[in-house]
Amino acid sequence: MMRRSALLALALVSIPTLLAAQDGKPRYQPWGLELQNMDRQVKAGDDFYAYALGTWLRDHPIPADKVGAGYNYDLPDEIEGQVRRIVEEAAASPTTPTARKVGDFYAAWMDEQAIEARGLAPLTPWLAQIDAVQTRPQLVQLMMRPGFSSPVNIGISTDADDPTRYMVDGGQARLGLPTRDYYLLTGEKYDTIRRAYRAYLIKIQELAGIADAAAKADRIIALETRLSQDQWTPEQRRDPVKTHNPMTRAELTRLAPDLDWTPTLASMGLAAATRVNVSEPSAVAAASKRLGDVPLSTWKEWMTAQFVSSAAPFLPHAFDQANFDFYSKTLRGVPEQRARWKRGMGLIDDALGEAVGAIYVQRYWSPATQAKADELVTDMQAAYKEKIDAATWMDAATRTAALAKLATFDPRVGHPRKWIDYSPLKVSRTDPLANSLAAQDFQWRLQLQRFPKPVDRGLWYMTPQTVNAYYDPTMNQITLPAAILQPPFFDANADPAVNYAETGASTIGHEMGHGFDDQGRQFDEKGRLRDWWSKDTAAKYNVQADRLANQFDQYEPIAGVKIKGRLTLGENLADLGGLETAYAAYRRYVARHGEPPVLDGMTGDQRFFLAYAQAWQGKRREEAERQQLLSDPHSPDKYRVNGIVRNFAPWYNAFGVKPGDAMYLPPEQRVSIWQ
Structure with a gap:
């Protein structure tokens, strides 16, 4: 939370x-x-x-x-039960186009027999895009597309120098293990986790029909370990001054040339961005070097394994079980998978959360x-x-x-005053993986639409049905769902x-x-650093x-x-x-x-x-x-x-x-x- x-x-x-x-x-x-x-x-x-x-x-x-x-x-748990009633009603008898999207998203997720029957077919076209990469510029541009993994995240956030405007933000990305410590700490506990991670990478690749899975898993872990050595610690990443490093295109190129910033940003719809804040400069610079000195084939192996891993919950049971066994049972000690409908509530909250939230608030x-x-x-x-x-x-x-x-604190209570318009989002009633990726793409396009405009202080980063709350220092806002x-x-x-x-x-x-x-x-009363x-x-x-x-x-x-x-x-x-x-x-x-x-x-x-x-x-x-x-x-x-x-x-x-x-x-x- x-x-x-x-x-x-x-x-x-x-x-x-x-x-x-x-x-x-x-x-x-x-x-x-x-x-x-x-x-x-x-x-x-x-x-x-x-x-x-x-x-x-x-x-x-x-x-x-x-x-x-x-x-x-x-x-x-109580809220999940309330949301379930909303979602199942939408699946059975949708009354609006948006309710139909909610219902179709849920129906596709819950149809386990259909997921088993389709096998690897939903995965194949996405892995083919990775396989088709022939050059490093192509690799970097594919990495930055929603749904694919990259050693550097690029997104859009509030400008800490001027919180009335948005700016592009780049920083280190999460790897396959939760933090750098899991790669670097010594002792039997961490050795056991790393062995289990290797076994997991082998398992999901073999399930996907990928040859030489063990050798590829070794190369992937070696790459991630090398990346983790240069990443900032969680403590370092808490410093708002050290993580605020706005750079021009020229400065970005000097810092991390192998990220090929101008065509990369253009491919993301950010050609107009003249400045990028780099949260962890040394980690981004090191990741850029790895893009240059690690073989292209190894990067493609890494992207493939990470894509299969992230897609596992939407694939046949063997993939989903392998993902649960490592990320929940091994890493967090959870012995049993949650009921599928409960997991579906979380997925819908991520994909169509405000569509459900509008009904939740009414009720x-x-x-x-x-x-x-x-x-x-x-x-x-x-x-x-x-x-x-x-x-x-x-x-x-x-x-x-x-x-x-204190006098300018901006508290928001209950729910947004303006809801997200989900009409551009395409939802299939038969392909849950495609739905997940479409939702990620939809969220990115929402950000692109906002980027050239003044910051929208009415946006919420939690849905009304979320049992949580947050403070945003750049907005000086407290939000209470x-x-x-x-x-x-x-x-x-x-x-x-x-x-x-x-x-x-x-x-x-x-x-x-x-x-x-x-x-x-x-941060001051206007949210400025x-x-x-x-x-x-x-x-x-x-x-x-x-x-x-x-x-x-x-x-x-x-x-x-x-x-x-x-x-x-x-x-x-x-x-x-x-x-x-x-x-x-x-x-x-x-x-x-x-x-x-x-x-x-x-x-x-x-x-x-x-x-x-x-x-x-x-x-x-x-x-x-x-x-x-x-x-x-x-x-x-x-x-x-x-x-x-x-x-x-x-x-x-x-x-x-x-x-x-x-x-x-x-x-x-x-x-x-x-x-």
């Missing part, structure tokens, strides 16, 4: 209004939390996550078809929820304003700029302490905090950020694999800032309405922190968590709780945490952003 917390970040201070506006009981009893999930045998100061969720962690199994369990898996989105969420956003901005006003480490000039950025504005993440009938913690801290406060984390703080912090204020901020990174560097969720404090710094800063701000907002609520009663033996403050912990209910398979630790900017759920609350004095006060408790940190070692 991008950031579930982006949504909750919008719903902080106005919770009392929600409570007054609705009757009824919270979904999670008795007052918005599941107390039976707690393990009261654990001391809160020793392991707060286990105290809040220990019984659930012990007794709740991970479903056989999932990488993990918890709130972020349960709610998407499941309430204007009343829209109004409440809008009010919450306003209240949250007010809460952050108080925090910025009181930040003693900010000088006057930086504070003024920070307040200007309709699907996430419901329990457990949004419940108007819950105890105020619960809503301030779950909706406020882990979502609204967190996502607004991204505007001021180590990345987001480098600009250093608007005074040197002294930035230095004080960085002291706290460095300390938080160092803390997380010490956590070792899997033996031999620690959290990367620099990779996860932005999310950890947003978690801490969100908790600090949400708690302050809750105490303002208490000041207005009086000290809350003790419920089930817990004070309001204790319920607040317990709710914060339960908002991050989750567990993952070890293989999936390993992949997360190596590449994901989000820390595992346990550390988003324990690693944050131990820096916050009110948590110590609420639970009487003292020296000698396992989580205790002396006050001088605690990190504070907005306290």
Whole structure:
């Protein structure tokens, strides 16, 4: 998920209004939390996550078809069921041309007998295009077409110097394994994965009737290993300054001549592009060299294997099973394939997501929820304003700029105001592979249509039925899809302490905090990449950020694999800032309405922190968590709780945490952003 917390970040201070506006009981009893999930045998100061969720962690199994369990898996299951009804109705009785496309896409995907009967026929014309390549310029131009693999991605994004316009962006591409670490790290675990990857490449090539599969797999892995050695780490790629390198055509040619930029861009419909931002210059330059010194035949073998791999889910069962066995079973530890209809929901979301989203909104989105969420956003901005006003480490000039950025936050709630027009997209009721590739081509052509025009601030990069949310620093926008504005993440009938913690801290406060984390703080109120912090204020901020990174560097969720404090710094800063701000907002609520009663033996403050912990209910398979630790900017759920609350004095006060408790940190070692 991008950031579930982006949504909750919008719903902080106005919770009392929600409570007054609705009757009824919270979904999670008795007052918005599941107390039976707690393990009261654990001391809160020793392991707060286990105290809040220990019984659930012990007794709740991970479903056989999932990488993990918890709130972020349960709610998407519910949404899938709602979307399934929409899609199956479209397949059976379409009422519009767009509904027919949705139905045909789904019907083609679900007809497994027809897929088996067609065999390799849908694959053949695409592989023939690779086979027909005779020169390196032809190779590069084919690489840049939707559906084909390239060591360098070229796309269209917002210009960080001027967020009112688009620009072309080029950078390193993902290879066959999830990150460079899987190629380069030593040890039996990684050796086993690499052997399994080799076996997978051999298997899918043999299924496709490709000769000498083993030798080709060896050459492919050697090529990818060589490419990975020059790629940037996930930590390096988080730096918005180092990844912003606009170049002219002449500069591009000097950097990476074998990418043959002028004809390549022209073949992509980008002949008018005079500047390209190169995100990872050294990696792009190295990839260009590999295009020049690696035999053309090896590159064609690589493209062929990668195309077959990406097409595998749309081909006969043996291909699909091989793909699942490696990418899900081996890499993420998932023992069973998900039901085909569930996988279809994800494919439709990618291909025709807003077509389904428009119907989803009609059926499941309430204007009343829209109004409440809008009010919450306003209240949250007010809460952050108080925090910025009181930040003693900010000088006057930086504070003024920070307040200007806060005032221009652009929250979007529920759904887009204008929907994508899918009329140009051609969908077959018999060829799911062709449908997938047509959808990729359609999305690229949408980008081309937008490229010469001013940036469209109304575009959404998530569908309304997505249980997630995000912050875009170049737009200074928070986007909250309709699907996430419901329990457990949004419940108007819950105890105020619960809503301030779950909706406020882990979502609204967190996502607004991204505007001021180590990345987001480098963008100004207009979304420009600009250093608007005074040197002294930035230095004080960085002291706290460095300390938080160092803390997380010490956590070792899997033996031999620690959290990367620099990779996860932005999310950890947003978690801490969100908790600090949400708690302050809750105490303002208490000041207005009086000290809350003790419920089930817990004070309001204790319920607040317990709710914060339960908002991050989750567990993952070890293989999936390993992949997360190596590449994901989000820390595992346990550390988003324990690693944050131990820096916050009110948590110590609420639970009487003292020296000698396992989580205790002396006050001088605690990190504070907005306290």
